[in-house]
Every structure is written in structure tokens, then in C-alpha cells.
Amino acid sequence: MLKISLSPRQEDRTIALAGLCGGLLLTSFGAYDRTAAPAWVTLLPLAGMAGLELLRRTRTIWAVSLGGLFFAANLVAGSNLATVVMYTDLLYAGVLYGSRRMSTILHVTGGASTLALSTVALTYGTVGRALLVAGFAALVFVVPVFTADLLREHRERADTERLRAEQTALLAELDRREAVVEERARMARELHDVVANHLSAIAIHATGAQSLARRQQRGADDPLLAAMAVIRENSVQGLAEMRRMIGLLRARDETSYEAPNLDALDTLLAQVGAAGTAAGLVFEAAEDGERGGLSVPVELAAYRIVQESLTNALKYAAPGTVRLGLTYCPERVEIAVDSPYRTSGGASLPGARYGLVGMGERAGLLGGSFEAGPDGERWRVRAVLPRESETVQEANVTRTREGS
Structure with missing residues (x-):
């Protein structure tokens, strides 16, 4: 299915061009309320209303105000349906893109205009004509305003729910990060209190064993001294690496950890x-x-x-x-x-x-x-x-x- 995507400015231009072409087509076929005025006079309100369609989003107050004047001129010169439809679109856009105050004003003026026109029609005509005028006025002044107001409320409610969902997701992410930090801190404490202390004890005892062997005047090539030296060196290195790992777990920035590489x-x-x-x-x-x-x-x-x-x-x-x-x-x-x-299996070590x-x-x-x-x-x-x-x-x- 082909889907055409237009920018807001392109959409406004399309609406203006469609309204102008539709009005010209209706005028060419004589499908308008003919008066004593020439046919070209009805094109002036039509062209003015089409021009205001270009301002329906950016200058809503001017578009609605001048649109009302062109709408009145259209009724006097010979009503063109395209001009009326474009005016209802200006009212719709005024509520949708304008301020809350403007929405309230259009609700009040729309209802007042409908009531005034129906009253005049009832005073100088029949009840049936008054009802017809009231229905037409409501379609022009009330329905677009009411529809735009409903759509605006739905949009604002959707924006509110979206913001609330984003805030909830952000809070959940913060909670997750805090839980990770707490778990890493707990692991760091366990490593420090258990493993690191054992490695420290091994290094201390190995150093003590070396000192004892020297006091016993053992030779430098004694296997015991060599074994104790290896034990002490490996335990000290393991302790240093354990401390770096503890620092990594406690740090929020993991780039502070210098990982070993193949150069070692x-x-x-x-x-x-x-x-x-x-x-x-x-x-x-x-x-x-x-x-x-x-x-x-x-x-x-x-x-x-x-x-x-x-x-x-x-x-x-x-x-x-x-x-x-x-x-x-x-x-x-x-x-x-x-x-x-x-091939001969010895005792299995833990882990x-x-x-x-x-x-x-x-x-x-x-x-x-x-x-x-x-x-x-x-x-x-x-x-x-x-x-x-x-x-x-x-x-x-x-x-x-x-x-x-």
C-alpha cells in the first residue's frame, strides 16, 4: 500500500490548492449561490480563504479572524461551498494548533453565532427555516471546534502517558543500576573479606617459612626455599590482582580496570x-x-x-x-x-x-x-x-x- 508522507508546510499547501481548485471547479459549473454580483466576485473570498490556509498552523489568530471576514463576504457575494469548507478547516486548525484561550473563545463565539443566526431566522421566517439555519450554523461554527477540541485532548493525554512511561522506564533503569552497584559492592566485600584475606595469610606464612629456613641455615638451592619463594610470589601477585578486581567492582567506571594482555x-x-x-x-x-x-x-x-x-x-x-x-x-x-x-587420578580439588x-x-x-x-x-x-x-x-x- 502506497503511503505518501507530507511535511506540515506541504500539507497546508495541498489543502490550500485543493480548496482553490475545488472552488474554481464549482464556479465554472455554476454550483454556487448566485446573486446579482458577477461570478468573478465569488472568487475573491475563495482566493483569500485559500491564502489563509497557508497560515492555519503558524498564525491561527489572524487566519481565523480574517477567515471570518472572508466567510461573511462569501455569503454576500454568492456562497461557494469550497470557501465554507476551508473556513471550517481554519476553525478546526485554530483549536488544534492555537492556545487554550483561543479554543474557549471559538467555543463561545461558535455557540453564540449559531444561536443568533437561528434566532434571526425564526424571527423573520418559519420554524423550519430556523432549524435549517441552526443546523447549517452548527456544522460550520460548532462541529469543527468541538472535533478539534476532542482530538487535542486525546493528543495531550497521549503525550502525558508517553512522558509517564518514559519516566517509569528511567526510574526502572536507575533502580537496576543501583541494584547492580549494590551487588558489585557486596561481591567486593566478600572477595576482600574472604579470598584476599586468605591470600594475605598464604603470603605471610610463606614469608615466615622462608625466614625459618634461613635461620636453619638451609642452602640457597634447597627445594623448600624455592617452593616457598614460588608460593609467596604467586600469592602476592594473586593478591594484587584480587585487589584490582575489588577496585573494579567498587568503581562505577569500569575503564579504571587495567586488564592483563598477551604482553604479560x-x-x-x-x-x-x-x-x-x-x-x-x-x-x-x-x-x-x-x-x-x-x-x-x-x-x-x-x-x-x-x-x-x-x-x-x-x-x-x-x-x-x-x-x-x-x-x-x-x-x-x-x-x-x-x-x-x-592417567592415575588423584584427589579431586574443590572447584x-x-x-x-x-x-x-x-x-x-x-x-x-x-x-x-x-x-x-x-x-x-x-x-x-x-x-x-x-x-x-x-x-x-x-x-x-x-x-x-
Whole structure:
């Protein structure tokens, strides 16, 4: 179905042109109230009324006032139906686009005009003629004003309801944000009071164990001292990262959190290498391709997957070589971690397999893939991440469409 959309100015011009053409057509066929005046005289009120239609929205007072004069001239010169219809439209527009005071005035003057004309007709004519005049006057002066007033009330009521709905939505959004802030603050308190305190205790006890070992005059190459150093270093680093996470949860602006990236892989490999020496583990890493620029979510997910994979190797792998491979392709990043598979299952630690679930969720949220499991005598972890997350891709597509 074809729908033509006109601007307010175009709509006013269309109404004026239609009224003028309709009046000319009626005049050409003689379809008007003929008087002794020439036919062209009836065109003057018609042209004036058509010109006022251009001011029906912007100059409502002038349009209605001058329209009344042209309406009276039309009745004297020879009534043209098109002129009468355009005058009713001016009354309609005066109420719809004018002030409340003007609406009241038109209601009063319309009713008074109808009453006055019907009274005059009754005085100098019959009851039937008076009723006919009253009906015609009501159609001209009362019905347009009453109809426009009803429409205006409906529009104002709709605007009020829309504003109320927007305010309700805004309040709901504020409540939601406040609830999120409160929940994040609660999580920050829990992390600070439970996890951070435990990490602090581990670091303190590791430091104390190192001091005790030195007082016992143990050698620098003593495995106990090396183990205590690894425990202390990892607990201190974990505590620092926990504090950054607590700061993120407490902050309203998440940009204040500095997320780890792949530049920190050397430090991570050094830490796990030192920790895995006592367990007979050797860590090797290789990168293939150009890293280039990665989006922050992808780089963070890649770092966390590598970190969790190497940590799992420390916990569960048999003595041997753990190999980390990073392949940077034009459209994706491939992560591969292979470690010796320990077939004899030890005691299950609290939270076991949660790390695998978390790695799978990180890859899935970015539109990538993840798989982990035994392959012969090796435990293999494979993850594929797109260079840009789906959210970033959708935003780029949107910007491209808007630019075009």
C-alpha cells in the first residue's frame, strides 16, 4: 500500500490548492449561490480563504479572524461551498494548533453565532427555516471546534502517558543500576573479606617459612626455599590482582580496570616454570604469525585461557614438557596447550573442572570455539578466538551502514 508522507508546510499547501481548485471547479459549473454580483466576485473570498490556509498552523489568530471576514463576504457575494469548507478547516486548525484561550473563545463565539443566526431566522421566517439555519450554523461554527477540541485532548493525554512511561522506564533503569552497584559492592566485600584475606595469610606464612629456613641455615638451592619463594610470589601477585578486581567492582567506571594482555605471557611462563621445576615440568612456548592489534576482550580471553591451561598443567600434568602454541591468523587467534597426561587420578580439588567451563564460556561469548581432553598420552587444549568479538563486529557493521 502506497503511503505518501507530507511535511506540515506541504500539507497546508495541498489543502490550500485543493480548496482553490475545488472552488474554481464549482464556479465554472455554476454550483454556487448566485446573486446579482458577477461570478468573478465569488472568487475573491475563495482566493483569500485559500491564502489563509497557508497560515492555519503558524498564525491561527489572524487566519481565523480574517477567515471570518472572508466567510461573511462569501455569503454576500454568492456562497461557494469550497470557501465554507476551508473556513471550517481554519476553525478546526485554530483549536488544534492555537492556545487554550483561543479554543474557549471559538467555543463561545461558535455557540453564540449559531444561536443568533437561528434566532434571526425564526424571527423573520418559519420554524423550519430556523432549524435549517441552526443546523447549517452548527456544522460550520460548532462541529469543527468541538472535533478539534476532542482530538487535542486525546493528543495531550497521549503525550502525558508517553512522558509517564518514559519516566517509569528511567526510574526502572536507575533502580537496576543501583541494584547492580549494590551487588558489585557486596561481591567486593566478600572477595576482600574472604579470598584476599586468605591470600594475605598464604603470603605471610610463606614469608615466615622462608625466614625459618634461613635461620636453619638451609642452602640457597634447597627445594623448600624455592617452593616457598614460588608460593609467596604467586600469592602476592594473586593478591594484587584480587585487589584490582575489588577496585573494579567498587568503581562505577569500569575503564579504571587495567586488564592483563598477551604482553604479560613472558612473566606468566617464568612463574609457572619456576613453580613446575619441583614437579618435573618444563614449559615451552612458540608464536606463529603477526599478533597485530587485538581487541581488548579477545586479548583478555586469550590471556586467561593460557593462564588457566598452564595452571591446570601445574596441578594435574605428569612430569614432562608442556608446550604452548599461539598462532595469529588474519581473522582468528589459535591457542594450543599440550601437557603430559596423568592417567592415575588423584584427589579431586574443590572447584575442579570449573576452569574448563570458564575457558569454554570465554571463547563462546566471543563467537569462538574451545575443546579440551586427553589425546593418547597428552592432554590437549584447543581454543580459537576471532580477532574481533561479535559485539565489536556488529558495532563496525552498524557504523558502516550509518556512514553509507
